[in-house]
Amino acid sequence: MSTTLLTGPDVAAHSTRESCWIIVHGKVYDVTDFLDEHPGGSKIILKYAGKDATEAYEPIHPPDAITTNLPLEKHLGAIDASTVAKVVKEVTEEEKHRQAMMDARPPLENIINMHDFEIVAKAVLPEKAWAYYSSGSDDEITIRENRTAYQRVWFRPRILRDVSKVDWSCEILGVKSSLPVYISATALGKLGHPDGELCLTRAAANHNVIQMIATLASCSFDEIMNAGAPGQQFFLQLYVNGDREITKKYVQHAEKRGVKGLFITVDAPQLGRREKDMRMKAVDDDAGAEVQKGQNVKKDEGVARAISSFIDPSLSWKDIPWFKQITKMPIILKGIATAEDAVLAYEYGVQGIVLSNHGGRQLDTARSGLEILIEVTDALKARGYFPDPKFEIYVDGGVRRASDVLKAIALGAKAVGVGRPFLYAFCSYGQAGVERAIQILRDEFEMNMRLLGARTISELVPEMVDASSLRAHTVMTPADNLFNITYQPLTVAKFKESKL
Secondary structure, eight states: OOOOEEOHHHHHTOBSSSSBEEEETTEEEEOGGGGGGOTTOHHHHHHTTTSBOHHHHGGGSOTTHHHHHSOGGGEEEEEOGGGSOOOOOOOOHHHHHHHHHHHTOOOGGGOOSHHHHHHHHHHHSOHHHHHHHHOOSTTOHHHHHHHHGGGGOEEOOOOSOOOSSOBOOEEETTEEESSSEEEOOOSOGGGTOTTTTHHHHHHHHHHTOEEEEOTTOSSOHHHHHHHSOTTOOEEEEEOOBSSHHHHHHHHHHHHHTTOOOEEEEOSOSSOOOOHHHHHHTHHHHTOOOOSSOOOOOOTTSHHHHHHOTTBOTTOOGGGHHHHHHHOOSOEEEEEEOSHHHHHHHHHTTOSEEEEOOGGGTSSTTOOOHHHHHHHHHHHHHHTTOSSBTTBEEEEESSOOSHHHHHHHHHTTOSEEEEOHHHHHHHHHHTHHHHHHHHHHHHHHHHHHHHHHTOSBGGGOOGGGEEOTTTTOTTOOOOOOHHHHHHOOOOOOOOOOOOOO
16 A cells, blocks of 8 residues: 555546546545445445545444455555545434434333343334345245244143252353353344454353354454454355455354354345335445445335346255365254254254244245254154254344243254344344343243243254244234334335326
8 A cells, every 4th residue: 555645636536437436444445446446336436436435425324344355556545534525524414313212212221031122122113224234035024924824833831840040051052151141143243333243252252142143244254253252253154256266264263263053044045125125225325245246236226226236046956065165164954944954954064054034135035944953853863963063054034032042942943043133122222232142042041931831952952843834824823013013014116206
């Protein structure tokens, strides 16, 4: 990088497609040649041509994204901040309303369950952030099924057991955890809070909970790792890049930093149509790209498509041996949806699977991870593959209560991934919100294990649940008022404002 100290007028002189400079984090970059390669399209970059783009860039990029993607000769130097005109940002009515809702939030001690966090997040998040976080694919049937599936499983509690002491700690991939829960990967944390995923990192450190780092996190991988406490344990969620060298470098760097498990997402060869996100048309306004370069994409498909065009749709079973060659980390396939693929995963020698439908964001009307769990364990048992201490099964999607986790474990899961609830917790209250969410789960585990008659996680057995109605998707259950309140129904296309 040049040591030249550039001025605001220097940068402002390059505000066209033919010569486009931008300022990010106090540094100046020539992005002219990158305009048509930018996965979010050139329009968003040109909006900030000759200006400071940091505010738009930061929520949806790791700090090193621009330095990674631009050749060194395009790094023009530092900016003399005193010469840059201060932009007086107009406070919109939406922002005024959002701030008013932030001021009116319930005190954190009044938050008593995960649904409360979702209600607050919906009220305080910018509209585009809420649309991105909350959206599911197509008609959003699967995102709702993820929740309702747990309500079709009923407990069979045992009585007259000494439950004066109950222990819900466990090991996940050999890593000790205070909960049978890990923080599942969710993308773009800074859309909802300035500290982004670091809120999760700091809270997880204080409570000995494992955080899974997302490929598409707003904070860089190293930023998250560096924020961790000594000895803190992490997993890595991986979207596989079409350029395998990029993937290899990323995976091996994570292994050197001490990551304890590689969770390869296998259910996203193409992203589902997340219509709430698409209706925001965020790419046209203030969405950008992620760490990796990718192809141009349509400009009306929301944040998700803009940040993920690098994902390789050719990923297949033949790639598993390659992953086993490049890393000694345990490999877990995240996004298994059938018993057939669970059996294949075992036979390919990976160390685990996550029964998941991507939080209802991929193939709509795919079944819940909980429902899949029964057929997976049956198929593995029939072949003598289960239980096997070298092959662990996890479930994610729809978990809002410790009782949900206990049901999944009783049916054969080793642990459960929780994503959106922790995301909504830090969007609403920052790190303190995540710590409150963890405490809520701890309280619920203590109560439910005592009432169920299970003193340790190992005492959770299939006989403690009645899952006979799980596959009956039409079975009637009591209405879930909390979930119905938090769920935002889909909308249809809106007419333009009439001039009549």
